[in-house]
Amino acid sequence: MNIGFVGLGMMGFPIATRLLTAGYHLSVYNRTKEKAQPLLKRGVVWCDSPKAVAEKSEYVFSMISNSEVLEKCASGADGILHGLPAGGIHVDMSTVSPETTQKLAALYESNGKYFLHSPVLGSVPQAAEGTLLIFPGGPERLIARVEPMLKILGSRMWRFERAELASYTKLLCNTFIAGMMNTLAQSLVMGTKAGIAPSVLLEIIGNSSMNAPMYQTKGKTIVARQFTPRFIVEHMLKDVNLILDAGKKLNVPLEGTEAAQRVFSEAVSLGFGKEDYSAMIKAIERHADVVVK
Ligand SMILES: NC(=O)c1ccc[n+]([C@@H]2O[C@H](COP(=O)([O-])OP(=O)(O)OC[C@H]3O[C@@H](n4cnc5c(N)ncnc54)[C@H](OP(=O)(O)O)[C@@H]3O)[C@@H](O)[C@H]2O)c1
CATH class of the missing domain: 3.40.50.720 (NAD(P)-binding Rossmann-like Domain)
Structure with missing residues (x-):
């Protein structure tokens, strides 16, 4: 066929x-x-x-x-x-x-x-x-x-x-991805600034009920400073904007996603748009004046 x-x-x-x-x-x-x-x-x-x-x-x-x-x-x-x-x-x-x-x-x-x-x-x-x-x-x-x-x-x-229900479902899944990435990045940056090794933080999360495979895979690539794209920052920002549009239309407040949007948007402005979406951490690192590694 x-x-x-x-x-x-x-x-x-x-x-x-x-x-x-x-x-x-x-x-x-x-x-x-x-x-x-x-x-x-x-x-x-x-x-x-x-x-x-x-x-x-x-x-x-x-x-x-x-x-x-x-x-x-x-x-x-x-x-x-x-x-x-x-x-x-x-x-x-x-x-x-x-x-x-x-x-x-x-x-x-x-x-x-x-x-x-x-x-x-x-x-x-x-x-x-x-x-x-x-x-x-x-x-x-x-x-x-x-x-x-x-x-x-x-x-x-x-x-x-219907087609649009499938579209909404995908956006709901990416709401998790955006929020989880933002949480991971913020925690790794704050831990580093406070003097806690990222490997220790990832190990603790990995042994807890909060763990998700994504925290471990992205945590390790961030620490290794590997941002070769599998899913680019620009596309994550595109999805976050779609999620926020959907939230407005359905009258659902999405403050957590708005916070993530600001970071992905800044990462694009700083020139990281074609890197892996985990490169959004670089925007947070700039403000904190520290690099997670
Ligand atoms: N990467 C992931 O992990 C992932 C996971 C799930 C869903 N998605 C979604 O899948 C879609 C594709 O993502 P991707 O990661 O494969 O991105 P990608 O590597 O950037 O591929 C984008 C595709 O769109 C084409 N394209 C872009 N602008 C175009 C234009 N103006 N006219 C015609 N073609 C154009 C590109 O053509 P060229 O080759 O000529 O640039 C390429 O074929 C996106 O909607 C993304 O959100 C991605």
């Missing part, structure tokens, strides 16, 4: 690779063609636009940076919507706004085609291993059609009746 894939970034590339390795024939588009080269060497077909990808495929997956780029790749002049055959399905896995996914689902349906939002929890290693947690959102009969592909990409799925 031929599947289309749009967006071969840090997450899209390993996801597309899994589909290829599972035996699907892939047609792909990425803004930067070079990133597709390893796949093209394995027989994947290059297309010059998202529309051209969709013309070859009943199912098109996408994993791209944000809501604006998704709208352009989906319903822009060269978008997936205009190439998909009648009844075809666009499955987007990016983290984007509920308004965008709701709008696209309605637009596709009014054109006799379908849009599912299927965001994921997990990062580059989980994408490569096929152990993502996936939240497909849309009518059950459509999810059933793409389920065999989703099972190649993830270890568990939680289904939602």
Whole structure:
């Protein structure tokens, strides 16, 4: 079966690779063609636009940076919507706004085609291993059609009746990530300033009911000053802004997320936007005039 894939970034590339390795024939588009080269060497077909990808495929997956780029790749002049055959399905896995996914689902349906939002929890290693947690959102009969592909990409799925509910769920998960990262970074900086070794703090947290694997993995990479990105600060800031927008619309106060937003935003202003999201600690370190290592 031929599947289309749009967006071969840090997450899209390993996801597309899994589909290829599972035996699907892939047609792909990425803004930067070079990133597709390893796949093209394995027989994947290059297309010059998202529309051209969709013309070859009943199912098109996408994993791209944000809501604006998704709208352009989906319903822009060269978008997936205009190439998909009648009844075809666009499955987007990016983290984007509920308004965008709701709008696209309605637009596709009014054109006799379908849009599912299927965001994921997990990062580059989980994408490569096929152990993502996936939240497909849309009518059950459509999810059933793409389920065999989703099972190649993830270890568990939680289904939602509508695209925007899946989008909200992903934002709720990232509310945890933003808050936990901010708490970890603040504690490591304050501990260092007070004279407590980060390794001791991480060990204590690791032996307590407060532990989370993320505290240990990010704690160790921060101490080693490794900020090679798996998920960039800019994307975390994008998600935090989406969460705060959703909070305003639903009239839910989100003070903890607002505090994290200020730190991620400052980290971007300081030039750390393309580093791993844990590099937000550098903004706190600057104020405290100390480096955690
Ligand atoms: N990394 C993670 O751990 C993780 C986990 C879960 C969800 N996500 C979400 O997954 C999505 C992708 O993240 P990522 O980490 O894979 O980021 P990434 O490596 O920066 O990839 C972004 C993708 O979007 C494309 N893109 C960006 N701007 C574009 C534009 N103006 N026009 C066309 N294409 C454009 C990029 O193309 P180029 O290659 O040409 O730049 C690339 O294919 C984001 O929504 C992110 O929030 C990420």
